[in-house]
Amino acid sequence: xxETFTALVIDLVDGKPKAEFRTLSLDDLPDHEVLVEIACSxxxxxxxxxxxxxxxxxxxxxxxxxxxxAGTVVESRSPLWKAGDxxxxxxxxxxxxxxxxYSRFQRLKAEWLxxxxxxxxxxxxxxxxxxxxxxxxxxxxxEAWGAIRPGGGEVLVTGAAGxxxxxxxSLLASKGYTVTASTGRPETHDYLTTLGASAFIERxxxxxxGGPLQKxxxxxxxxxxxxxxxxxxxxxxxxxxxxxxxxxxxxADLPATVLxxxxxGVALLGIDSVMAPMEKRHAAWTTxxxxxxxxxxxxxxxxxxxxxxxxxxxxxxxGKIRGRVVIDVTA
Numbered sequence: 228x229x230e231t232f233t234a235l236v237i238d239l240v241d242g243k244p245k246a247e248f249r250t251l252s253l254d255d256l257p258d259h260e261v262l263v264e265i266a267c268s269x270x271x272x273x274x275x276x277x278x279x280x281x282x283x284x285x286x287x288x289x290x291x292x293x294x295x296x297a298g299t300v301v302e303s304r305s306p307l308w309k310a311g312d313x314x315x316x317x318x319x320x321x322x323x324x325x326x327x328x329y330s331r332f333q334r335l336k337a338e339w340l341x342x343x344x345x346x347x348x349x350x351x352x353x354x355x356x357x358x359x360x361x362x363x364x365x366x367x368x369x370e371a372w373g374a375i376r377p378g379g380g381e382v383l384v385t386g387a388a389g390x391x392x393x394x395x396x397s398l399l400a401s402k403g404y405t406v407t408a409s410t411g412r413p414e415t416h417d418y419l420t421t422l423g424a425s426a427f428i429e430r431x432x433x434x435x436x437g438g439p440l441q442k443x444x445x446x447x448x449x450x451x452x453x454x455x456x457x458x459x460x461x462x463x464x465x466x467x468x469x470x471x472x473x474x475x476x477x478x479a480d481l482p483a484t485v486l487x488x489x490x491x492g493v494a495l496l497g498i499d500s501v502m503a504p505m506e507k508r509h510a511a512w513t514t515x516x517x518x519x520x521x522x523x524x525x526x527x528x529x530x531x532x533x534x535x536x537x538x539x540x541x542x543x544x545x546g547k548i549r550g551r552v553v554i555d556v557t558a
Contacts, residue, residue, distance in 0.1 A: 234330035235292050235536055237277060237285045237322075244285055246278045246292060246537065257326055259334040260305040263314065265298040266349035268328035269356030270531075270539055270552040271390060272451075272476060277322050278540035286323050292536075293328030293554070294321045295356040296335070297349040305337035313349070314340040317357045317508070318501035329533055331556055341508060344516040353553045354528040355515055358390030361500040363511035363519075365391075365449040365471035366398050368496045374469035377403030380446030384408050385433065385456055386476055387424065388415040393550045395449040396422045397523040398514065407445075409433060409456075415549060422523050433459045434477065439484040443491070447471070454478030461487045461495065473498040476546075527551050532558030 236249045253262070276282030277292050285292070296316040300308050308314065319339040321327035326334075343352050369375050375382050382399050386392040387408035399406045400423020408419045411430035419427070433456045443465040450457050451474030460470055461483055472495060487493040503511075527550030531539060542548050 232331035233533070235278065235533065237290045237292050238288045244277070244280045244283060244288070246280070246540075248534075251330065253332060256332065256334040260303060260337045261300055261308050261335050261340060262302040263296065263298045263333050263335055264301050265296055265328055265331060265333060265556050267297055267353045267530075268293045268554040268556055269295040269353040269358070270536070270543060270548070270554055271295065271357050272474065272543055273357070274322065275540040275543035278536055279544055281544050284323055290322060291326040291328075291330050291333070292322045293330070294318055295353055296321070296328040296333065297343065297352040301332070303337070307337045308340060313343045315343050315352045316340055317360050318503070320501065329536065329554065329556060341505070341512065344512050346516060350528075350530065350553050351521070351524060354524055354551045355394065355519070356390070356551065357500055358551060359394035359515060359519070360508070360511050361473050361498060362391045362394035362398060362449065363514045364498050364500060364503065364507060365395060365473055366402070367507070367510055367514055368471045368498060369447045369449070369469055372469045372494055372496060374467065374494065375404060375447040378405070380465060380468075381405050381407045381426070381444060383428070383445045383448040383450075383460060384424075385430075385448070385460070386410070386451040386474065387419055388412055388549050389451065389476075389546075390548075390551045391449070391451045391473060393419075393422060393527045394519065396424050397520055397527075398518055399423070399449075401518045401520050411546070418526070418549065421526060430456075436482070437462060439486040440490065445470075449473070452477040454480050455482055457481060458483035461493055464491070464493045466491045467493075469494040469496055471496045471498050473500070528553060530555055534558060
């Protein structure tokens with residue numbers, strides 16, 4: 228086991244968060260029950276905010292960045308886990324209040340860990356990551372609400388070429404739903420068609436302010452954008468439909484009215500991936516194991532070295548990343 232290793236650490240410089248690579252040792256890590264050797268991590272929009280300094284994600288410093296972990300248990304003081312177990316972690320405050328995944332090793336609380344489902348490699352687990360796991364939470368929530376059905380009305384996915392959107396499109400299509408993809412990048416249409424999208428709507432048409440009740444179109448939606456986009460989706464959702472909201476790439480505001488909710492019975496389902504209970508996490512990963520097309524997953528995935536994280540963080544914030552990026556923490 229290496230005595231020292233490289234990690235991407237966020238600290239405050241002149242009162243602003245700044246990420247830099249540092250050499251750490253095992254003695255520097257938190258005193259949690261399970262020591263994990265990390266195989267790989269992923270790049271999410273939240274990671275982009277943290278590493279680029281565009282968002283104040285780290286609530287204390289110094290902070291090792293990265294919200295997703297796939298790796299192997301090295302040592303455990305908990306009866307829940309033993310050396311050699313293949314595990315993953317999504318969220319639970321990693322990169323915010325707890326040291327995260329952009330490191331070769333990390334000590335973690337036992338209750339944060341999940342066994343990697345059979346059939347997924349470390350790389351595939353991180354190709355899914357928080358983005359894909361969030362997409363599965365959204366699909367499960369829409370189905371539990373009863374708003375969508377295979378072969379029924381259109382299901383909209385916004386930010387469709389991103390991480391959440393790509394997995395949501397693939398999952399919904401694999402389960403027999405009619406998927407319409409919203410994207411501002413026409414060059415991704417062929418990619419999204421391969422994942423299962425059957426129609427497209429220009430992103431700009433959802434960002435312009437519209438009326439509180441517009442023509443009904445969507446039986447359900449997975450939205451990672453928020454703001455005016457979410458307001459328009461709610462006003463276009465059919466009677467009894469539902470929207471699963473999981474992101475704020477377009478803003479945290481919601482310039483909407485209650486009219487879609489009280490006149491059409493439209494439900495707004497909030498999706499939290501950070502502190503979701505284990506029951507929901509296991510259900511989401513079961514959905515992914517059973518329904519996510521592995522060829523689709525491969526098509527949406529690239530692998531990059533940890534050394535490129537600063538550049539990649541800027542790219543994901545600028546909307547230049549397609550699909551999912553796996554981070555090789557050894558490079």
